[in-house]
Amino acid sequence: MGSAVGLCSSPRAWGRGWIIARLLCFAAISWVLMTQMEVGAWTYHYGDKSDYSWEVARNFCRSFYTDLVAIQNQGEIAYLNRVLPRHRTYYWIGIRKINNVWTWVGTNKALTKEAENWASREPNNKGRNQDCVEIYIKRNHDAGKWNDEHCQKKKRALCYQASCQSSSCSQHGDCIETIGNYTCDCYPGFYGPECEHVVRCKNLDPGPDCSHPLGEFSYNSTCKFRCQEGFELQGLDMLQCLASGNWTAEAPECAAVKCPALATPGRGRLNCTHWHGDFTYNSICTFSCEMGFVRNGSETLECTALGQWTGLPPLCEAVKCPVLTTPGRGRLNCIHWHGDFTYNSTCAFSCETGFVRNGLEALECTALGQWTGRPPRCEAVKCPVLDSPDRGRLNCTHRHGDFTYNSTCAFSCETGFVRNGSETLECTALGQWTERPPCCEVVKCPVLDSPDRGRLNCTHRHGDFTYNSTCTFSCETGFVRNGSETLECTALGQWTERPPCCEAVKCPALDTPGRGQLNCTHWHGDFTYNSTCAFSCETGFVRNGSEMLECTALGQWTGHPPRCEVMRCPKLRVLEPILMNCSHPLGSFSYGSVCRFRCTQGYFLNGTSRVRCQPDAHWSDKMPTCQEEAAPYFKQVLLYMGGGAVALVALLLTGMLIALLIKRLSDKEEEKTLLNPTSNLGSPGVFTNATFDSNL
Template sequence: MGSAVGLCSSPRAWGCDWNIARLLCFAAISWVLMTQMEVGAWTYHYGDKSDYSWEVARNFCRSFYTDLVAIQNQREIAYLNSVLPHHRTYYWIGIRKINNVWTWVGTSKALTKEAENWASREPNNKGRNQDCVEMYIKRDNDAGRWNDERCQKKKRALCYQASCQSSSCSQRGDCVETIGNYTCDCYPGFYGLECEHVVRCKNLDPGPDCSHPLGEYSYNSTCKFLCQEGFELQGLDTLQCLESGNWTAEAPECAAVKCPALAAPGRGGLNCTHWHGDFTYNSSCAFSCETGFVRNGSETLECTALGQWTGLPPLCEAVKCPVLDSPDRGQLNCTHRHGDFTYNSTCAFSCETGFVRNGSETLECTALGQWTGHPPRCEAVKCPVLDSPDRGQLNCTHRHGDFTYNSTCAFSCEMGFVRNGSETLECTALGQWTGHPPRCEAVKCPVLDSPDRGQLNCTHRHGDFTYNSTCAFSCETGFVRNGSETLECTALGQWTEHPPRCEAVKCPVLDSPGRGQLKCTHWHGDFTYNSTCAFSCETGFVRNGSEMLECTALGQWSDHPPLCEAVMCPGLAAPGRGRLNCTHWYGDFAYNSTCAFSCETGFVRNGSETVECTALGQWTGSPPLCEVMRCPKLRGLEPILMNCSHPLGSFSYGSVCRFRCTQGYFLNGTSRVRCQPDAHWSDKMPTCQEEAAPYFKQVLLYMGGGAVALVALLLTGMLIALLIKRLSDKEEEKTLLNPTSDLGVTGVFTNATFDSNL
């Protein structure tokens, strides 16, 4: 409470204006005094005096406690939902959308998918700045769940007081808050309840230079190793103590630097002294050569601290003779035992094909560095002299003398003639030409054949299908030539054009008719001469046109393509006193058309309600009739007189019957009835009752004159009442008869009664 009072003395610390700050301060003091839940070192705080916006609620929590509550697990959620009281506006918690990411404001860490605790269909992200989060407490649905809300809404703040301090976990681990306590998540290399212990590695032998920031040979200790000159480390030069209690590697050792191993030179010897191992630091080696060979290089080498010898190993080289060259048009084949052209080397001479040797075949290098003789020479072989062929020319090239080895003679022929034989002859190493001299013959073109469905007519001047031959092409009826009509054999042995083809005349491509199929037979290619195409139609459609078309030699079809037209049914009309409603898929009253019939009020359908046009051009049934509804017949019996009008038939819908009584009777009931659409009369048939006048006459005879006046008065009243009723019935009959008065139908009053047999 002291901290709250202190802040109220300087409310600017809350980041809001003076009046709001004062209000929050007083609310906070009341809140701290009245509501606090403590669970060990971790405490929750809530108030029931005022609601605040999210920012104001957080400023309050950070001023008096740690921050808005950070939900860590489901156990904490269950605890809060059980101990907090229900409040209609619920409670703010420490999550807010920052840069479009839901973030725990206390740690600035993003909310992970695994930690989400949203209520059903939340967050809804309606784009209304719903960037803050409330927690439902004791809600009927989604209790303990979260909902995103606009930050300016007023809700209760739910604060927590953290138990972790800056000194917690010895500053060697993360302090993790729990309900009622905290635990330490130690950094690598530390352990213990407060991370007070450091992991140790085994001690190293004396010698390395070590640094121990956390204790001797403990986590993060480092040790460096060095070797004397001429020696090198076998392993890592620096080791570090890891969090596992192991060094990064085994301790290294110092081994003498190695130089490359040496071997005795060819025709020589090697004598070495080794101080620290074969061919290592300070080893020395002396070289010597056999009799007849001399050393080329240093006599002694030593291995240095850098792992290199003081020089290159020497060689023992043999005595040299003068270098020999191959003779012109010959070869030199030498055997060198101790090096090129050295002691004991032997060289054999040979001549190229077509040349012969003049001199010694083999020479040898002696111990004095001289050859046993002079090198030989190679001379060319000769062939017979050649002449030019008939109707041709001869052109020769002589490299080593006229008509000698490798002389070449080329033969050519006049235009339109080709050589029969080798174009070029060459003088071989045996003194013979590579073939017989050629002849000049007329150029041949490829043999031509008559084209399919065509003819060929040729003229040959120098032999069949040779230079200057000409060939003419023609085609059969129904086929046209694709290419030149005449070809000529050229001097290149090629025809002036490619042979033409006889191709069938083409007709326009046909398509299947709508609602039909097309089946074609092609003899010479799709839609060409003699192709035939048959047309057929789907069920419910008939062909309008030829069934079969043929492609003629003129490239035209024998007729126009037919059409597939829907089968037609007879046209229908609405029945008398009825209506017709049709659906036409392929034309009026055509295949698959459906027609529905209905009747006017007072009429009933006699027949099918719906008919359909079939593929045979017939309706599925006969059109129905609309027949008038009939009421039971009426019969007149005295004293009732009946007069009826029948505009639509005897006792049918719309018929009206009027009633009256014979003299001496009056009507008891309606004066008229009407036949209704449901085939019932509008009322019951009336009856006639006898009038009372005759009875009164007899009475008067006995009562005398005194009663006459009374009787007269009574009769007068009755007559007036009867007259009024008759006038009323007349008006009612007029009204009923008006709708059908134009039909000119009249009735005759008769004795009437209902016909009970109908």
């Protein structure tokens, strides 16, 4: 009640804690209204005024009683179902799910399968978070059974007041609550209704050091045993009185410490004195050896209180000589009668191939621990010393000394020189090299010749056409070098490039002139140095330029190529009454031009009617003339001569007319096209007249 009052007078929590505190205060104020059931020393309590959440109900029970009720057995459940009044929300009990395990909160022990008292189909965690447990009191079915329920639901608090006290069972047993009383489950070593009696063991003889926490030679009494120096317990050194009233073992005894039994050493003797038994504490043993053997270890040993001898048993060992080792590059073969390298051991020495022994072949170990002589050595066979070749290098590996067996010497040559002989020589077991030393010879390049139409000039440092030889090439006049001017013989025996050649200087290629011919002579290739070309023209054409050109050493011709120009005749000029019509296929009044002539009316042509310009630039005939016609003259003659002469004149005119017609027809066959006198085409004085042409 004091706790309840304290909660009401000084509330300090907020939120849910404050609500719990207020409910506890209310419960404390109304505690007189609680109904109490008491059965012996164990009592049950419940409130009949208010319902609480599980946490508040537990705080209430712990504030005024022990805790929410902890169900012990089915009898307790039956009792509660019988005496408690039915309440519609039922009662909280002290079980809650902690870490997903149903646990008795009062003892913090998990609910066992045997103690479960769930209603049918429970727990079902309906609606989730049903982590607290209620008990059905006076329910129509499942009365006294448990149900998991949400911890915030409000129900009656069912508390208990424990009957067990701190002094119950004499503090030597577990106090177990029962309806109306309690019983004691005594710890091992105790018995009686209140566990007030302790179990006793039989007394032990004087000597051990004992401790009696619960009474002389009683449960948990311990006794420790010890022996004098040199003696040891036969049994456990510590005994304890058990809950059964027996000691953990029989009491031990003291016996003299034993040391390992000793044996007489080989080639020796053993003499012992025993005080407490063979080879036990304080036993003393003395060792000695035969002639020719020496003791290795202590002469006398004593068995100590720790069961160990004061030292290791000694051995009688044969006199030893210094250990011999196999000589380098040799073999050692020994016979040992009494151990390695001891008295009478004999050792024979031999050497590997390529090595010779320097010293005795066999040694023997004497009684004084010394060998009959010094160990021999194996020395490598030597070969003649080698020198580096001229223009070369020597690189040797000496495994056993300079120029000795298995020495290998590699020969190499300077750049531009090659080795003539083996690259590597080896010194054999006979003291000879595998071959004669090589020499270094200069690398050779292919011999070069002077190029055709050229010259070759070489410098040889190590011999003709060898490494570092340089050769310069030049060409004759009119020829040029195709390739490098200078070649050098490399260390690979090759020239730096291919030898050049001398090629004739080239002039520009010439073309045949129009209306002409080209005739060339080539000595060194088409249109190259010393090539000569002659030019000629067709009939009616004349060359304008040099007849002959030559290709010079500079790659130029001696002149410009000539042209073929048409021959021209003197230009013809006419005056009336002469009319002229000309055609010029190759140019005005040039070779091939044709001119035709005729006279105006009242005149007749005296001379040729057609001239042609010839290849020699002359016309084929002279220019004709035009003369007046002869009719008036003939008329006067006829009048003078009378009628007789008329007939003669008429006949003469008729013949002349026929001859004229024949000539006209011949000219028309050659050229029917005449220029019109008014046309601006053609040369001056050359005309075309269609009317004139049609009248022919």
